[in-house]
Amino acid sequence: MAEKVTFTIDGLTVQSPKGISILEAAKQVGIKIPYYCYHPGLSVVANCRMCLVEIEKIPKLQPSCGTAVAEGMVVRTQSPEALRNRQSVLEFLLINHPLDCPVCDQAGECELQNYYMDHGVYDPRFNENKKKRKKAFPIGPYVILDQERCILCTRCVRFTREISKTGELAVHDRGHLSEIDVFPGVDLNNPYSGNVVDICPVGALTDRDFRFQCRVWFLSSTSSVCPGCSRGCNIEIHVNEHFNPRYHDKRVPRLKPRFNPDVNGYWMCDEGRYSYPAIDAPNRLRAPRLRQGNGWQEVSWQEAIQKTAAALREALEIQGPTGVAVLASPQMSNEELFGLRQLFRDVLDVRNIEYRVPLRDKVYADDFLITADKNPNSRGAEALDLGGNGCEAVLRDCVEEQIRFLYICQHDLTRGFDEDQVVRALSKVQFVAYHGSRENRTAALANVQLPAAVYAEKDGTFTNIQGRVQRIRRAVAPLGQSLPDLEILELLARELGLEVQPGSPGEIFLQLAEQVPAFRGMSYESIGDLGQPMHSFGS
Amino acid sequence: MKILTKNMHVPNLREIGVYESLGGYQGLRKSLRDCKPNDIIEIVKKSGLRGRGGAGFPTGVKWGFVPKNTGKPIYLCVNADESEPGTFKDRLVIEKDPHLLLEGTIISAYALDCHLAFIYIRGEFSYGATVLEKAIEEAYSKGYLGKNILGSGYDLDLILHRGAGAYICGEETALLESLEGKRGHPRLKPPFPAVVGLYRCPTVINNVETLANVPHIINNGPEWYAAIGVERNTGTRLYAVSGHVNKPGVYELPMTVTLRELIYDHCGGIRNGRRLKAVIPGGSSVPILTADRVDTRMDYDSVAKAGSMLGSAGVVVMDESTCMVKAVRRITRFYAEESCGQCTQCREGTEWLYQILTRIEHGRGRAGELEILLDLCTQMKGRTICPLSDAAAMPVESYIKSFYDEFAAHITQQRCVILPAA
Numbered sequence: 001m002a003e004k005v006t007f008t009i010d011g012l013t014v015q016s017p018k019g020i021s022i023l024e025a026a027k028q029v030g031i032k033i034p035y036y037c038y039h040p041g042l043s044v045v046a047n048c049r050m051c052l053v054e055i056e057k058i059p060k061l062q063p064s065c066g067t068a069v070a071e072g073m074v075v076r077t078q079s080p081e082a083l084r085n086r087q088s089v090l091e092f093l094l095i096n097h098p099l100d101c102p103v104c105d106q107a108g109e110c111e112l113q114n115y116y117m118d119h120g121v122y123d124p125r126f127n128e129n130k131k132k133r134k135k136a137f138p139i140g141p142y143v144i145l146d147q148e149r150c151i152l153c154t155r156c157v158r159f160t161r162e163i164s165k166t167g168e169l170a171v172h173d174r175g176h177l178s179e180i181d182v183f184p185g186v187d188l189n190n191p192y193s194g195n196v197v198d199i200c201p202v203g204a205l206t207d208r209d210f211r212f213q214c215r216v217w218f219l220s221s222t223s224s225v226c227p228g229c230s231r232g233c234n235i236e237i238h239v240n241e242h243f244n245p246r247y248h249d250k251r252v253p254r255l256k257p258r259f260n261p262d263v264n265g266y267w268m269c270d271e272g273r274y275s276y277p278a279i280d281a282p283n284r285l286r287a288p289r290l291r292q293g294n295g296w297q298e299v300s301w302q303e304a305i306q307k308t309a310a311a312l313r314e315a316l317e318i319q320g321p322t323g324v325a326v327l328a329s330p331q332m333s334n335e336e337l338f339g340l341r342q343l344f345r346d347v348l349d350v351r352n353i354e355y356r357v358p359l360r361d362k363v364y365a366d367d368f369l370i371t372a373d374k375n376p377n378s379r380g381a382e383a384l385d386l387g388g389n390g391c392e393a394v395l396r397d398c399v400e401e402q403i404r405f406l407y408i409c410q411h412d413l414t415r416g417f418d419e420d421q422v423v424r425a426l427s428k429v430q431f432v433a434y435h436g437s438r439e440n441r442t443a444a445l446a447n448v449q450l451p452a453a454v455y456a457e458k459d460g461t462f463t464n465i466q467g468r469v470q471r472i473r474r475a476v477a478p479l480g481q482s483l484p485d486l487e488i489l490e491l492l493a494r495e496l497g498l499e500v501q502p503g504s505p506g507e508i509f510l511q512l513a514e515q516v517p518a519f520r521g522m523s524y525e526s527i528g529d530l531g532q533p534m535h536s537f538g539s
Numbered sequence: 540m541k542i543l544t545k546n547m548h549v550p551n552l553r554e555i556g557v558y559e560s561l562g563g564y565q566g567l568r569k570s571l572r573d574c575k576p577n578d579i580i581e582i583v584k585k586s587g588l589r590g591r592g593g594a595g596f597p598t599g600v601k602w603g604f605v606p607k608n609t610g611k612p613i614y615l616c617v618n619a620d621e622s623e624p625g626t627f628k629d630r631l632v633i634e635k636d637p638h639l640l641l642e643g644t645i646i647s648a649y650a651l652d653c654h655l656a657f658i659y660i661r662g663e664f665s666y667g668a669t670v671l672e673k674a675i676e677e678a679y680s681k682g683y684l685g686k687n688i689l690g691s692g693y694d695l696d697l698i699l700h701r702g703a704g705a706y707i708c709g710e711e712t713a714l715l716e717s718l719e720g721k722r723g724h725p726r727l728k729p730p731f732p733a734v735v736g737l738y739r740c741p742t743v744i745n746n747v748e749t750l751a752n753v754p755h756i757i758n759n760g761p762e763w764y765a766a767i768g769v770e771r772n773t774g775t776r777l778y779a780v781s782g783h784v785n786k787p788g789v790y791e792l793p794m795t796v797t798l799r800e801l802i803y804d805h806c807g808g809i810r811n812g813r814r815l816k817a818v819i820p821g822g823s824s825v826p827i828l829t830a831d832r833v834d835t836r837m838d839y840d841s842v843a844k845a846g847s848m849l850g851s852a853g854v855v856v857m858d859e860s861t862c863m864v865k866a867v868r869r870i871t872r873f874y875a876e877e878s879c880g881q882c883t884q885c886r887e888g889t890e891w892l893y894q895i896l897t898r899i900e901h902g903r904g905r906a907g908e909l910e911i912l913l914d915l916c917t918q919m920k921g922r923t924i925c926p927l928s929d930a931a932a933m934p935v936e937s938y939i940k941s942f943y944d945e946f947a948a949h950i951t952q953q954r955c956v957i958l959p960a961a
Contacts, residue, residue, distance in 0.1 A: 092887035
């Protein structure tokens with residue numbers, strides 16, 4: 001237990017860990033002190049002066065963000081002077097702030113607007129002309145800057161110095177001429193640049209990508225996990241509740257990082273943040289399709305599953321389980337991998353299962369958040385023991401005509417092998433089923449395409465690189481006729497005449513937790529919003 | 540009674556030989572020979588010497604705050620960033636008697652167990668920097684600086700650092716930031732520099748005039764020094780007098796002198812026989828004193844009692860032809876330009892004050908704006924990281940309160956009501 005101090009805040013006697021700021025201690029007991037420059041993930045500068053509070057025996061108001069609680073301290077956050085100070089700080093911040101709110105993306109999540117409700121002057125006494133500054137100019141691939149809206153809290157500057165460690169931004173000039181800008185000839189172009197938009201408390205830094213896409217009050221928010229790499233950054237999926245295909249092309253207009261002290265802190269990378277267009281991308285498989293000569297025919301799920309099941313049954317009859325191979329995917333959730341394992345390995349006794357497909361593309365990784373493994377659930381697939389002799393061995397088996405039925409989940413094999421090699425292998429297989437979300441060169445070689453939902457369209461769990469099991473949640477309905485992977489597997493099992501207990505992902509997870517030691521005792525409740533580490537398992 | 544300026548008439552005083560021939564560096568010899576570092580701190584405490592930079596904090600007490608045995612080096616920084624409008628006393632010491640400053644610095648560094656000291660000199664003092672550079676060189680060659688000073692075993696290096704022209708770097712923590720190579724932004728306190736200062740090590744920052752007193756205190760003893768002036772206001776001060784007096788300049792006087800004596804006896808009275816209107820007693824940032832306060836004694840406590848501050852003792856005298864709106868507008872412009880821009884109140888407030896004052900001066904003021912100005916000053920005072928916001932607000936507040944009718948007339952008559960000087 002950390003050492004505690006007892007102090008009084010607004011008449012409440014509170015025990016707080018020694019060394020934390022008054023502002024944080026107040027937050028813990030539900031007392032909200034307004035602030036702009038403070039951010040729990042950045043250094044404290046106390047320059048906005050919004051969070052000043054009265055402390056007994058200290059003559060001047062003190063910044064609650066930069067003052068540690070002390071034994072016996074008596075703090076008043078609502079004293080007349082503290083309240084008057086907030087009002088005047090807001091007045092000072094707003095004298096040169098443009099009246100852009102109707103056209104400002106930040107409107108609705110703007111701390112100037114929010115605090116004005118409580119601390120506004122409402123009777124302006126500024127008789128001068130507002131300062132003109134540079135408006136709406138891009139400072140990098142993702143971020144646009146409006147200097148007139150800026151309140152110079154310097155969160156963005158501190159972010160580029162302390163977190164991304166790239167230092168593109170600075171305060172230029174001095175005093176009332178101060179403005180935030182990139183250094184001459186430099187772009188705000190680092191793998192984490194989008195975070196400055198999140199931490200900007202006003203509309204100075206906005207997202208080029210999200211600009212004018214949607215008013216933020218039309219957004220709903222769903223907690224999930226980024227599928228972009230094995231870090232599993234915690235995110236919020238924002239869904240446009242007023243989505244109308246006539247005006248919008250995306251149901252999900254943005255992703256935001258969600259605080260998780262054990263995974264991503266307050267941050268996420270640009271690669272993950274701007275991956276949301278993939279959810280509604282044109283290359284999504286929207287309906288089950290069967291190969292017809294050189295072309296494709298959209299068919300019903302019933303027909304597609306019938307054809308798949310028939311081919312699978314035939315392979316098993318002719319050659320037994322060795323005639324079947326399955327390429328599972330670390331893009332799939334733990335529940336889906338478990339369902340796949342149950343169907344193919346436990347029931348059909350197929351042993352030729354693999355989940356790893358090497359990637360030949362050069363990938364970016366760093367020592368902060370971005371990992372080299374671009375799959376969100378490799379650790380889960382590993383814990384489920386879905387590794388075989390490697391994908392290359394599977395392809396070799398195909399070439400040697402030992403495989404009559406190949407079930408490929410999600411993978412595009414051409415990203416790991418020469419296309420010729422893939423074509424040659426797959427052409428030797430009687431029936432290739434492609435169970436995935438997107439069109440690609442591997443899907444194009446299949447006999448049937450079974451369209452699967454993406455992470456934002458289903459519930460489940462991913463296990464990140466640290467072995468932390470984290471929840472993904474359905475934010476939008478599966479696109480077109482696509483189905484969550486578990487439902488596809490269920491259809492297939494039923495078609496094979498197997499008795500299937502329909503189960504939600506949460507129920508499947510309980511079965512998984514019962515059977516797989518690494519997950520023992522876990523449930524969606526125990527995982528919660530921030531995830532839960534897997535038990536260690538044999539390496 | 541002259542202490543700091545007693546030799547300043549001597550030609551070539553800035554040469555080390557001349558300085559030595561007048562008893563220079565004897566204080567240092569005495570310190571290294573007879574005193575332990577702590578003895579010097581006690582002597583300076585006993586002398587009652589108070590900081591000459593503006594705040595007037597007792598120097599010996601400040602030195603006593605430095606924690607010993609932290610395993611970290613202790614630094615001494617000489618604040619030679621004299622930039623307060625109306626103040627030009629340190630410049631005199633630097634340019635005329637650089638070795639006095641060096642001797643004081645070396646003794647003080649010895650007292651603090653400091654082995655690396657810095658002089659942070661105002662960027663505009665290019666001549667002063669040249670003089671100091673040469674003096675430092677001489678002191679090194681004579682063994683007053685460097686390794687094993689005068690065979691005592693004590694080492695000290697001294698580095699002269701030129702600022703880049705920002706007023707705010709005279710604020711001690713902004714000075715440290717600047718010295719570290721960063722933007723000159725005042726730091727959030729606590730921690731205070733005595734504990735976490737330059738490069739996060741214990742640091743003392745002293746004004747030039749303060750340190751220049753130290754050799755004399757060592758040479759003559761603390762009792763001698765404490766007997767000059769009055770209690771709690773010991774020693775002399777360098778009063779830098781400017782404005783509408785016949786003989787502006789730096790006057791070294793014990794702190795028993797009254798404003799009247801300073802203006803009429805020492806500075807030759809007001810030019811052209813005009814009447815006194817107001818006096819800034821301690822640099823442009825302090826509240827103004829009206830003519831009826833002319834019998835105020837120019838020590839820290841008396842000036843405070845009169846409603847202002849002795850500050851840097853930069854005395855600006857204004858006669859009856861001075862327009863107070865114009866005067867305070869000019870001062871406000873300075874602070875608006877020199878605000879570092881960190882804190883909201885100061886960044887926005889200084890400029891807002893300036894904009895309103897400009898309109899009033901130009902005959903475009905509106906009714907009720909004096910009340911707005913006074914309220915803005917209230918909101919700007921005591922709420923920022925450093926005192927620059929207070930420094931900008933105090934003059935505006937005091938000029939309006941002291942000369943309310945003049946400001947009001949500016950607004951109602953839409954013009955200046957003061958006849959320009961002939």
